[in-house]
Amino acid sequence: MMAQLPQSGRQRTAANRSRIKEVKISVKEFHAPAGIPQKQLVSDLRALAHGLIKSVVTELEYDGLLDVMITAREGSTDIYAEQARRVLAYVDSVWNAFYGLAAKINHTPEGELKSAKEYAEMMPFPPPREHFLNVVPQGLFDAPPRQS
Numbered sequence: 650m651m652a653q654l655p656q657s658g659r660q661r662t663a664a665n666r667s668r669i670k671e672v673k674i675s676v677k678e679f680h681a682p683a684g685i686p687q688k689q690l691v692s693d694l695r696a697l698a699h700g701l702i703k704s705v706v707t708e709l710e711y712d713g714l715l716d717v718m719i720t721a722r723e724g725s726t727d728i729y730a731e732q733a734r735r736v737l738a739y740v741d742s743v744w745n746a747f748y749g750l751a752a753k754i755n756h757t758p759e760g761e762l763k764s765a766k767e768y769a770e771m772m773p774f775p776p777p778r779e780h781f782l783n784v785v786p787q788g789l790f791d792a793p794p795r796q797s
Contacts, residue, residue: 669704669775672697690765691751697769698747702740705775709736731784742773 702714709732711717717740719725721733750768 666708668707672700672704673774686759687754687757687762690754690762690768693765694747694750694754694768694772697772698743701743701772701775705736705739705781708775708778709781711736714740729784732781735781735784739773739775746772 706714706717711720711733717733717736720727720729721737722730725733727733750771754762754768
């Protein structure tokens with residue numbers, strides 16, 4: 650078996666953008682058969698929630714949610730702590746929306762359920778990448794002038 654060479658930063662970013670596009674396309678093509686039971690709708694929304702979260706985590710080049718949580722921990726001096734906190738805020742919004750929709754679906758008679766696509770469109774999609782960027786303090790890497 651050949652060892653896989655690491656991707657360059659540009660290749661990773663392109664691959665991450667591709668993953669986000671895949672998630673968006675899957676939502677557009679998200680058609681459930683009529684009369685789909687509540688459990689299936691909730692299961693599909695859970696999978697969508699995981700995909701939305703993974704797309705952000707991957708796009709920002711974290712190794713996973715644990716990496717985000719370690720970076721964002723209270724008292725962290727990591728230069729990307731604020732970025733990671735923004736990621737966690739987005740994760741919270743995804744899960745809050747999921748749990749709200751799941752409760753709504755579970756309390757709706759089967760004949761009155763909306764389509765899977767309509768529920769999927771109620772989930773919060775990732776904000777633009779710029780929302781998570783520009784959190785490193787300006788001048789952090791500026792060295793003071795040398796004294797002669």
